[in-house]
Amino acid sequence: MPEAPPDEPSALHIEDVDVTYGRAVSALRSVSLTVPPGSVVALLGANGAGKTTLLRAVSGTLRLHRGAVTAGRIRYGDTVLDGKDPVAAVRAGVVQVPEGRRVFPGLSVEENLRSGGLGLARRGRAEARQARERVFSLFPRLAERTHQAAGLLSGGEQQMLAIGRALMAAPRLLLLDEPSLGLAPQMVHRIAEVIREINAQGTGVLLVEQNAGMALSLADQAHVLEVGEVRLSGPAAELARTDAVRRLYLGETAEDDQGAA
Amino acid sequence: MTGFLDNVLNGLALGAVYALVALGFVVMFKASGVLNFAHGSVLLLGGYLIAVLHDDLGFAGALALAVLSTAALAGALDRFLLQRAGQDEQAAHIQTIATIGIDILIFTDLARRIGGDLLSLGDPWGDAVTELGPVTVADSRLAAIAVSTVVIAAVFALFRFTPWGLSLRAAAEDLEAAALMGVRLRRVRALAWCLAGGLAALAAVFLAAFPAPGLERTTGQIALHAFPAAILGGLASPVGALAGSLLIGLTEALVVGYESDLHVLGDGFGEVAPYAVMLLVLLVRPTGLFGAKGAARV
Numbered sequence: 046m047p048e049a050p051p052d053e054p055s056a057l058h059i060e061d062v063d064v065t066y067g068r069a070v071s072a073l074r075s076v077s078l079t080v081p082p083g084s085v086v087a088l089l090g091a092n093g094a095g096k097t098t099l100l101r102a103v104s105g106t107l108r109l110h111r112g113a114v115t116a117g118r119i120r121y122g123d124t125v126l127d128g129k130d131p132v133a134a135v136r137a138g139v140v141q142v143p144e145g146r147r148v149f150p151g152l153s154v155e156e157n158l159r160s161g162g163l164g165l166a167r168r169g170r171a172e173a174r175q176a177r178e179r180v181f182s183l184f185p186r187l188a189e190r191t192h193q194a195a196g197l198l199s200g201g202e203q204q205m206l207a208i209g210r211a212l213m214a215a216p217r218l219l220l221l222d223e224p225s226l227g228l229a230p231q232m233v234h235r236i237a238e239v240i241r242e243i244n245a246q247g248t249g250v251l252l253v254e255q256n257a258g259m260a261l262s263l264a265d266q267a268h269v270l271e272v273g274e275v276r277l278s279g280p281a282a283e284l285a286r287t288d289a290v291r292r293l294y295l296g297e298t299a300e301d302d303q304g305a306a
Numbered sequence: 307m308t309g310f311l312d313n314v315l316n317g318l319a320l321g322a323v324y325a326l327v328a329l330g331f332v333v334m335f336k337a338s339g340v341l342n343f344a345h346g347s348v349l350l351l352g353g354y355l356i357a358v359l360h361d362d363l364g365f366a367g368a369l370a371l372a373v374l375s376t377a378a379l380a381g382a383l384d385r386f387l388l389q390r391a392g393q394d395e396q397a398a399h400i401q402t403i404a405t406i407g408i409d410i411l412i413f414t415d416l417a418r419r420i421g422g423d424l425l426s427l428g429d430p431w432g433d434a435v436t437e438l439g440p441v442t443v444a445d446s447r448l449a450a451i452a453v454s455t456v457v458i459a460a461v462f463a464l465f466r467f468t469p470w471g472l473s474l475r476a477a478a479e480d481l482e483a484a485a486l487m488g489v490r491l492r493r494v495r496a497l498a499w500c501l502a503g504g505l506a507a508l509a510a511v512f513l514a515a516f517p518a519p520g521l522e523r524t525t526g527q528i529a530l531h532a533f534p535a536a537i538l539g540g541l542a543s544p545v546g547a548l549a550g551s552l553l554i555g556l557t558e559a560l561v562v563g564y565e566s567d568l569h570v571l572g573d574g575f576g577e578v579a580p581y582a583v584m585l586l587v588l589l590v591r592p593t594g595l596f597g598a599k600g601a602a603r604v
């Protein structure tokens with residue numbers, strides 16, 4: 046296991062992965078997808094389709110939900126991630142921003158950011174300062190509130206802090222779970238800009254979203270999950286034109302609609 | 307007749323020792339959601355080790371070895387026994403019950419070894435006393451206040467400034483989010499148990515020192531007065547544990563000091579007082595003095 050994230054981004058390979066909760070409930074069946082180095086991949090799907098489960102499988106937190114990868118393989122570059130502790134993913138350079146932000150409400154903004162570096166074994170002050178400067182340049186608002194308790198921030202600010210906290214680990218691949226959830230349209234727009242900027246700095250993004258319009262506008266590739274299986278895959282722009290995606294996820298009604306959406 | 311100041315000073319000393327134990331309860335609870343009912347027996351073990359080792363190793367050597375032993379024991383209990391049940395809230399309840407069994411095992415063996423004896427721990431203060439103006443106070447009690455203050459300040463510094471402390475506080479707020487940051491939950495909570503175990507051995511020294519007659523097999527139960535202190539403080543709040551301990555210590559010392567005036571309450575009310583105070587506080591503030599969201603962990 047490398048001690049620090051590798052400098053070159055790698056590809057995330059998810060190959061034929063099955064996930065089962067409590068040894069009985071099958072949540073994912075034979076899911077395969079790849080996030081090429083430095084690209085943005087969107088994962089769409091309704092509630093309960095298995096999007097969050099897939100991220101948990103990558104980040105190693107399935108066990109906290111009594112789930113396990115029962116078949117298949119998850120690799121980031123050469124590092125095998127399935128069945129490992131979350132710290133393995135963080136050290137490999139893969140960091141997840143959880144759904145619903147999940148900042149530590151009683152800790153200060155400063156401490157929340159410091160917590161983002163807890164998974165790295167040892168790192169120099171210079172690297173830590175660099176990571177912090179990157180976060181503050183992306184989110185100047187956080188720099189003004191370093192001593193405030195995170196629980197007192199607005200929803201949008203908390204989302205920024207959650208992303209900033211993950212960036213403190215200097216990830217090569219960021220897993221984002223519903224970053225637009227519960228945010229005002231203006232803030233959704235701002236978050237989208239930030240994701241674009243983070244990606245432009247060389248960090249890959251696997252983006253789970255219900256807001257398909259936003260996700261497809263950001264992504265290179267997209268996949269649609271339905272009841273635990275990948276239903277559609279392709280370039281994001283192409284998927285955005287397919288009837289099924291437009292009807293189900295973009296809220297448009299096709300003229301020759303055959304059934305109720 | 308014992309003066310008011312004497313009682314207050316005794317209460318502070320008692321509170322300082324309870325604080326070492328209560329802080330242990332809080333640290334373990336914060337890290338794992340488990341109420342460790344075996345903590346009193348771990349404390350007794352620490353005291354027992356000092357009692358049997360101080361002839362050969364000297365007091366300091368015996369204390370050091372006892373602190374390391376109880377730290378290792380508590381950490382190992384958590385890491386290799388309790389953690390097998392899992393990390394979630396449901397598992398924490400199972401683990402809490404398991405500590406009752408562990409307590410019985412450790413206590414039964416120690417009680418067999420100690421029997422009806424009073425063991426001296428060979429502490430350097432003996433029965434010396436110091437005159438502080440109008441009050442006379444045992445040196446061991448002054449030492450208890452001084453040592454507890456330093457040690458507790460150090461523990462608070464650990465919480466605040468070390469990666470372990472940050473990991474512990476983050477995990478207590480949101481286990482899964484902490485895991486996602488790469489916090490090694492198992493290691494962090496086992497270390498918390500180690501810390502609590504070490505603090506218990508230290509507390510044993512002062513619970514057995516003058517004016518107490520020495521270490522006896524019930525010393526572990528006396529230490530459990532720190533239990534209401536931790537609960538009335540808020541159970542997950544280190545500051546609350548401090549406040550609760552001082553409150554309990556003062557109450558106990560004052561009740562014992564004025565027992566003759568309180569005889570309507572019957573003899574030995576000092577034993578009950580900590581729990582009475584706990585109930586009174588919980589009636590007014592059900593989550594404890596410093597418990598924001600109660601004892602629930604996310």
